[in-house]
Amino acid sequence: MRMDGQTNANSGGEAQEYLTFTLGREEYAMDILKVQEIRGYDSVTRIANSPGFMKGVINLRGVIVPIIDLRIKFNLEQLLYNEFTVVIIINILGRVIGMVVDGVSDVVTLSPEQIKAAPDFGAGTNAEYITGIGTVNKQMLILVDINRLIGSDDLQLMEPTDSQLDLAA
Amino acid sequence: MDIDVSRFNQLFFDECTEHLAEMERIFLGINPSDPDREELNALFRAAHSIKGGAGIFGFPDMVSVTHTIETLLDRVRHDEIALTSEMLNLFLQAGDVITMQLAGHRDGTMVDEQAIQSVCGELGAISANSLPALQPPRVDPVGRTGDSREAAAGSTYRIVFTPPPNLYTRMVRMEPIFADLATMGDFTLTARFAPHPEFPVYDPTRCLAHWEMILTTSCSAAEVVEIFMFVADEEEISIEQLPPVAMTAGRSSALAVDSPPVSHGKEAATTGATSGGLRGYDHATTHSTYGRRREEHVETTSIRVGVAKVDQLINQMGELVITQSMLAQSAKQLDPVQFENFHRSLSLLERTTRDLQESVMSIRMVPISFIFNRFQRLVHDLADSLGKRVELKLEGETTELDKGLIEQLADPLTHLVRNSLDHGIESPELRVTAGKPAVGVITLRASQQGGRIVVEVTDDGAGLNRERILDKAAQNGVPTSDSMSDEEVWQLIFTSGFSTADQVTNLSGRGVGMDVVQRNVTAMGGRVILTSTQGRGSRVFISLPLTLAILDGLLVRVGSETFIVPLNSIIESLQPRTAALNEVAPGQSTVHVRGNYLPLIRLGELFAIPEAVQRPEDAIVMLIDADGEQLALLVDELLGQHQVVIKSLETNYRKVAGTAGATILGDGQVALILDAVELVRLWRSQ
Numbered sequence: 001m002r003m004d005g006q007t008n009a010n011s012g013g014e015a016q017e018y019l020t021f022t023l024g025r026e027e028y029a030m031d032i033l034k035v036q037e038i039r040g041y042d043s044v045t046r047i048a049n050s051p052g053f054m055k056g057v058i059n060l061r062g063v064i065v066p067i068i069d070l071r072i073k074f075n076l077e078q079l080l081y082n083e084f085t086v087v088i089i090i091n092i093l094g095r096v097i098g099m100v101v102d103g104v105s106d107v108v109t110l111s112p113e114q115i116k117a118a119p120d121f122g123a124g125t126n127a128e129y130i131t132g133i134g135t136v137n138k139q140m141l142i143l144v145d146i147n148r149l150i151g152s153d154d155l156q157l158m159e160p161t162d163s164q165l166d167l168a169a
Numbered sequence: 170m171d172i173d174v175s176r177f178n179q180l181f182f183d184e185c186t187e188h189l190a191e192m193e194r195i196f197l198g199i200n201p202s203d204p205d206r207e208e209l210n211a212l213f214r215a216a217h218s219i220k221g222g223a224g225i226f227g228f229p230d231m232v233s234v235t236h237t238i239e240t241l242l243d244r245v246r247h248d249e250i251a252l253t254s255e256m257l258n259l260f261l262q263a264g265d266v267i268t269m270q271l272a273g274h275r276d277g278t279m280v281d282e283q284a285i286q287s288v289c290g291e292l293g294a295i296s297a298n299s300l301p302a303l304q305p306p307r308v309d310p311v312g313r314t315g316d317s318r319e320a321a322a323g324s325t326y327r328i329v330f331t332p333p334p335n336l337y338t339r340m341v342r343m344e345p346i347f348a349d350l351a352t353m354g355d356f357t358l359t360a361r362f363a364p365h366p367e368f369p370v371y372d373p374t375r376c377l378a379h380w381e382m383i384l385t386t387s388c389s390a391a392e393v394v395e396i397f398m399f400v401a402d403e404e405e406i407s408i409e410q411l412p413p414v415a416m417t418a419g420r421s422s423a424l425a426v427d428s429p430p431v432s433h434g435k436e437a438a439t440t441g442a443t444s445g446g447l448r449g450y451d452h453a454t455t456h457s458t459y460g461r462r463r464e465e466h467v468e469t470t471s472i473r474v475g476v477a478k479v480d481q482l483i484n485q486m487g488e489l490v491i492t493q494s495m496l497a498q499s500a501k502q503l504d505p506v507q508f509e510n511f512h513r514s515l516s517l518l519e520r521t522t523r524d525l526q527e528s529v530m531s532i533r534m535v536p537i538s539f540i541f542n543r544f545q546r547l548v549h550d551l552a553d554s555l556g557k558r559v560e561l562k563l564e565g566e567t568t569e570l571d572k573g574l575i576e577q578l579a580d581p582l583t584h585l586v587r588n589s590l591d592h593g594i595e596s597p598e599l600r601v602t603a604g605k606p607a608v609g610v611i612t613l614r615a616s617q618q619g620g621r622i623v624v625e626v627t628d629d630g631a632g633l634n635r636e637r638i639l640d641k642a643a644q645n646g647v648p649t650s651d652s653m654s655d656e657e658v659w660q661l662i663f664t665s666g667f668s669t670a671d672q673v674t675n676l677s678g679r680g681v682g683m684d685v686v687q688r689n690v691t692a693m694g695g696r697v698i699l700t701s702t703q704g705r706g707s708r709v710f711i712s713l714p715l716t717l718a719i720l721d722g723l724l725v726r727v728g729s730e731t732f733i734v735p736l737n738s739i740i741e742s743l744q745p746r747t748a749a750l751n752e753v754a755p756g757q758s759t760v761h762v763r764g765n766y767l768p769l770i771r772l773g774e775l776f777a778i779p780e781a782v783q784r785p786e787d788a789i790v791m792l793i794d795a796d797g798e799q800l801a802l803l804v805d806e807l808l809g810q811h812q813v814v815i816k817s818l819e820t821n822y823r824k825v826a827g828t829a830g831a832t833i834l835g836d837g838q839v840a841l842i843l844d845a846v847e848l849v850r851l852w853r854s855q
Contacts, residue, residue, distance in 0.1 A: 045839040046730065047825055048776030057822065059833045062488055066822040095821045157822060 015111040018134070020141055021088060021101040024076040028101075029108065029134060029141040034090045038104055041085040051156060055100060060089065066157060067098040073155070092147055097157065108141070110134045115143065128152075181222045182275050183473065185231075188215040189264055189271070190542070196260050197545045201252045209246045216242055219267065221398055224345060231270045234285060237292045238263050244296065256295060261546070263288045326393055328382040329407045332400075336376035341400045343380070349396050354386030383411075476572070479532050486529045487719070487814035493522045494811065494835040523812075530719065533573070537615045537624070538566035540579045544586055544613060551590045558597050558608045559590060568615040570622050574713055577693050578624065581686040585626040585709050586611060588683070593630030593707060603704065605629065618712075621737065627708040633659060633701040659699045663687045694829065696796060696846065712796075720815055722842060724808035724834075725791070727772045728780035731840045732804075733813055733832055738845035740792040740799065742807060745785050760790055760801040767792065767801040770852045772843075775827065781805060795845040802848070811835075815842060827851040 018029035044056035044067050053072035057064050067087060071079055080102075087098040115132040129149040134141040150157055192215045195208050216239040223231035238260060244250045266281075266288050273280040328350075332341075350356050363377045384393060390408050397406050500508075500515050541563045552559040570578070594600075594609035601607050614625040635658050642649045642661045649661070662683045686709075690697050694714045701707035714720075722733035723742075749761040750769075759766040769790070773781020782788040782805045791802045813832035818825055818841075829844035 043838070045831075045841065047822075047841070048778070049826060057818065057831060057839050059837055059839050062491075062816075062833065064816045064818055064821060064831050064833075064839055097821060 015109050017107055017109050018141070018143070019088070019107055020105045021086070022103045022105060023071050023074055023101055024078070027105065027139060027141050028144050029110070030088075030090075030144050030146045032107055034092050034146050036089045036091040036096065039087050039089060039098075040083070041081055041087050041100060054156070058098065060096065060098075063096060065089065065096050065098050067100060068155065068157070069100040071100065071102065090146060090150070092150055095150070095157075097150055108134075108136050110136065110141075110143075118143075178226055178275075180473075181226045182271060185219050185222060185267075185271055188219050189268055191215050193261065193264050193546055194542055196257050196264070197549060199252070199257065201254045201257060204245070204252050206246075209242065213239065213242045213246055217395065217398070224349070225342075228270070228274055230280075230285070231267055231274075234263060234267055234270065234289055237289045237296075241292050241296050250295070259288065259291055259295070263292060324387075324390075325383065325385045325411045326390060327409050327411055328384060328393065329379065330382070330397065330401060331379040331405050331407075332376050333405065334375040334377070336400075338374050343400070346396055346400060347382075350382060350384055350393070353388050353393070353396075354384055356385075357383040482529055483533065486526055490522060490526060490719075490812065490814055491833050491835070493518060495837070498835040526719065526812075531569075533571050534569040535572045535575050536566060537568045537570050537575065537578075537622075538563070539575055540582060541566050541613050541615070543579070544582070547583065547586060548590065548611060551587065555590065556596060557590065557594050559594055560608050560610050561586075562610060562612040564612060564614040565616045568617055568622060570615075570713070574622075574693055577689060578711070578713070581689045581697075581711065582613070582624070582626065584683070584686050586613070589626060589628035589630060589707070593628040593632070595631050622713045624711045624713065625708060626711075627706065629706040632703040632705055632707050633662070633699075634703060638662060655701075659701060662699070663697070698796070720813055720832075720842065722811055722813050722832075723791075724811050724840070725772075725789075725804040726806040726808055727776070727804050728778035728782075730776070730778055731808065731834065731838070732772070733811070733840050733842040734791065734793070734802070734804075735829070735842065735845070736810065738793050738795065740794055742789055742791045744788075745790045747786055750785055758785070760785070762792065762801070765799065767799055769801045769803055770848065771803045773803070773805070775848070775852055775855065793845045793848075795849045798849070800845075800849060813840075813842065 017032040019032045019035050020027050020029045022028070042058060044058050046056040047054060047066075050056075053069050055067040055069050057066050059065075069079070084103055085100060086102075086104050087100055088104065089096060089098050091097075114136070115134045118127065118130040118132050120127075129145050129152070131143045131145045134143055149155065192212055195212050195215075199205065199208055216235050220232050220235035220239055223229075223235060241250070241256070242260075245252050245256075250256075262284075266285050269278075269280055269284070272278045336343075347356075347358055350358075359381045360378050361381060363379075386393070390410065394406055394408060497515060497519060500512060503511065505512055544561055544563075548559055548561040589611050594611065595603070595605075597607040600609065610629050612625070612627040614627065616623055616625075635655065638658055638661050639649050639651070639653075642664070645664070647661060647664055649658075663686075664684060687697050690711050690713070696712050698710040698712070699707065700710075720733075721736040723736055723739060725732050725734055743762070745760050751759050751761065751766070753759055756774075758769040760769050761767075769785065771781070771785075772778075773783075785803055788803050788805050789807055791804060791807075793800055793802050811834075813834075815830045816832055816839075818828070818831050825841065827843060827848045827850075828841045829847065830842050831839050832842055834840050
């Protein structure tokens with residue numbers, strides 16, 4: 001992958017690498033160390049009586065992996081499932097989970113001074129999963145706290161008790 | 170050469186645990202008034218093996234306790250002391266002490282020194298008390314050995330140990346052996362070396378020495394030879410008793426010819442190579458016969474393998490099954506005539522895969538006696554402490570169950586057996602008053618029923634008390650009513666924090682128990698059913714899946730989705746006629762099958778599948794059995810029978826209502842495996 005998003009060698013603070021992806025018209029970024037692989041969207045096996053963003057499960061080399069559509073979770077319109085639709089397979093909290101996004105763009109390195117705190121949107125939005133706003137080449141990146149997102153109760157990816165346990169750990 | 174034996178410790182711990190279990194089993198089963206000789210021998214062997222192992226691995230505390238047991242057992246074995254039931258209890262306690270020491274060495278847990286002292290003291294006391302009365306002084310010719318204890322102190326033996334050249338590479342260390350011998354009496358050791366070849370032919374790992382020992386001791390020749398049990402085969406040891414005169418002569422000559430007696434550990438370095446050392450060493454003379462060592466060397470019929478390895482094998486087996494069915498599916502498109510050979514090979518592959526799968530699965534299968542046998546001891550001890558008389562009956566111990574399940578089953582079963590003992594079985598007086606035999610019976614029964622294993626705990630005690638349970642539930646704030654059926658009342662005891670015990674004992678009554686039992690069993694994919702008759706006893710059934718990994722299922726289609734229905738929950742499938750269908754309430758239909766009106770569960774509706782067939786007449790009705798209850802399940806089409814590998818949905822996701830997991834089909838797609846009982850529960854809740 002290209003590293004042209006990398007900015008001037010930063011001084012002080014630990015710079016971190018992020019994978020950037022698009023949802024609708026916005027660019028998001030997540031910790032790249034959580035990413036296991038990126039693959040195309042395949043047909044999924046639907047899980048009955050699950051929330052709308054839960055697309056179902058797939059067979060990833062013999063392992064059953066749930067797929068959530070972040071676009072539905074983030075209330076975006078215009079859902080297309082085409083050859084550009086991408087699934088980011090992440091490995092966090094001891095689980096493997098796939099997230100459907102509109103596209104994966106880049107890997108960027110962000111130093112702490114490039115990251116601004118997220119504005120307070122108040123409760124009830126998806127703002128609680130946003131750790132901050134980054135800027136790379138004058139473009140805004142929304143930094144997503146993937147642990148908090150996946151572990152959150154409203155995603156219902158885990159049994160209620162063990163999501164709390166996992167988060168506490 | 171110094172070898173770190175600690176890496177073999179685990180092996181010793183495992184073996185020791187087995188020996189202890191074996192000893193306990195025999196102690197519990199043995200009849201003190203007429204003990205079986207074979208069993209006594211087996212006990213002695215087990216104790217001796219533990220002692221030997223503990224010595225080699227450097228656990229002197231265990232050696233001393235086992236030695237006490239062994240000494241006493243040996244005397245019982247030779248009819249010098251009569252076996253009593255007190256003695257058996259003491260032996261059991263001693264077994265516990267060793268188990269505790271073992272745990273101490275293995276896990277670093279606390280060891281109760283006082284208990285060790287008291288058990289050893291008591292065992293020693295028995296041994297000492299009966300000594301003069303029961304031991305007739307007798308001197309046996311040494312040639313017969315093995316059964317004689319030399320009463321007269323001061324027999325002198327010449328022992329020659331000629332090890333095989335691979336002694337060192339077998340990781341044998343001689344120093345502890347010599348140290349042991351030295352503690353037995355007056356001990357002189359001489360190492361003799363065969364002339365060793367010149368370099369480079371000389372191989373330092375080969376043992377070219379043999380040892381000649383003179384031992385004056387009160388121990389019998391048998392005991393002397395036993396020291397060598399773990400290092401030597403019988404033909405490598407020669408032992409002869411020296412007559413008093415010859416003794417001095419032999420000894421002095423040994424001293425005269427060779428370098429002075431050396432302390433153990435240095436013998437190889439200090440003694441010179443003397444070919445003359447072979448003198449007096451004769452294979453033909455006075456061999457002590459040691460068959461025992463032989464027996465233990467009988468071809469090993471089992472090997473120890475880590476569970477992780479077996480699990481890996483099973484996983485890979487699962488993948489192979491999937492690949493094989495993928496292959497079979499692709500092959501269907503090939504012309505059977507043109508590709509005749511290919512199809513034949515494929516069906517051969519299928520058969521072999523199936524056989525292989527069965528064999529692999531059977532590796533994990535363990536007879537349930539593995540845990541059943543523990544209960545003999547538990548019941549024996551608890552009944553004693555409660556002042557009750559209880560007999561434990563075991564049935565179907567040979568039933569095999571997945572090892573993983575067996576281990577998880579131990580806790581729930583322990584709870585159930587304790588409950589039966591504490592709450593179920595009444596005191597002997599009460600039982601006699603009630604017209605029952607004074608000895609209560611608890612039965613543990615296991616059997617395979619179709620694809621499930623049923624484990625049953627039955628007692629002939631007082632049974633559950635309906636009123637008391639209702640009272641207690643009301644106290645705990647659980648909603649109750651007098652119109653509840655017995656089954657519903659019994660269900661109450663599975664709620665958390667429930668206990669009707671009048672007082673808290675150290676066994677039960679703390680309100681943890683039945684809810685834990687249910688939770689554990691449910692976690693294993695099993696179910697608990699309880700039945701009880703007041704005054705007659707109660708019975709708990711635990712029904713478990715045979716294995717956790719593979720299942721025979723019927724592939725069904727609903728709309729565009731595919732599901733697996735476990736074969737063992739399907740009774741039959743049929744296409745219903747309009748006349749057989751009745752709408753009882755809006756959206757609630759029944760199917761009339763052979764006189765029964767069965768509720769109809771529409772899978773398409775339950776799982777919100779839009780394209781599902783609406784008219785039952787156009788679809789298929791499957792009669793399913795959900796824990797004894799019959800229901801009708803409406804699906805669009807039956808696709809065929811498949812053996813599927815169960816994959817957990819919980820690994821990366823969560824439990825999905827109505828399912829028992831998922832599997833991967835021949836085309837690589839995921840299909841959910843339905844669970845009849847869960848499905849019915851989901852249907853009722855909607």
